[in-house]
Structure formats: C-alpha cells, structure tokens
Amino acid sequence: MMFFSSTFFVLLLFAILGLISKNMTLSISVVCLFFLSFIYPNLIFPWVEKYALKAGILILTIAVLAPIASGKINARDIFNSFTHWQSILGILIGVFVSWLGGRGVSLMSHQPSVVTGLLVGTILGVAFFKGVPVGPLIAAGLLSLALGKF
Incomplete structure (x- = not known):
C-alpha cells in the first residue's frame, strides 16, 4: 500500500497542483489512482499501465469520430476539407502529429528511462499551462x- 510513502506524497503534490491550477482532470486522475491503490494494487496497476493508454486512445478516437456518427459532420464536409488551405494544413499537421505520437510510443517502450522526464513535463504542462x-x-x-532514434 502506498499510503504515506514517497509515491503517496508525489501523487498528493500532483493533486494539489491540479487544484491550484484548476485542472480537474489532473486532480480526478490522482484521486482515481489513490482509490485504485487500495484495491489490489499489485493486480490493478500492471493492468492500468498496460491497457489504460490504449483505452484512452480508443475513447479519444470515439470522441473525435462522434460528430461524424451523429451527422454533425457529413461526407460533404469531409470532402470540403480537401478544398481549403486551412483544412489541408490541418490534415497535414494531423498526419504529422499522429506520426510523432507513434514515434513517441516506440521511444517510450524502448527507452523507459525517458518516461519519467516526459511524465513530469506533462504534469507540469497540464497543471500550469492548461494542457x-x-x-x-x-x-x-x-x-x-531530437535523439535521431526510432
């Protein structure tokens, strides 16, 4: 159990950062992790570490596709996105960012030593810059x- 361990205090700090910065996503995430730590953490955390990112990407993809499924964006809108320079730029940036994300997954799985720095940077970005x-x-x-890898 992580209660009153260094892990507990780090998560508590992140929760406080979330509250100070009014970032409820961060605060709620930490509270969820606190609750999970009391329910068979040796079983739950490995599962969360293995599948939560994939589940999050799935939920994010569903959210992005929902306007198409609901009819708010139709086939004509999608076709028209190829006719305006702003939309074409958006498509190109979307492709680039998706490619970057794929490289990121690869780097994180092959060089876990960089994960800590990336996570701290992300937490700070979420807490202080409304990321x-x-x-x-x-x-x-x-x-x-930057490293010329993967």
Missing part, C-alpha cells in the same frame, strides 16, 4: 526526432 495529458506521446515523438 492536456496527451503530451507524453507527442513529447516522446519530438524527443525521438
């Missing part, structure tokens, strides 16, 4: 470019 926690993948992708 969202997709940062580690993109940051790892950028880092892989």
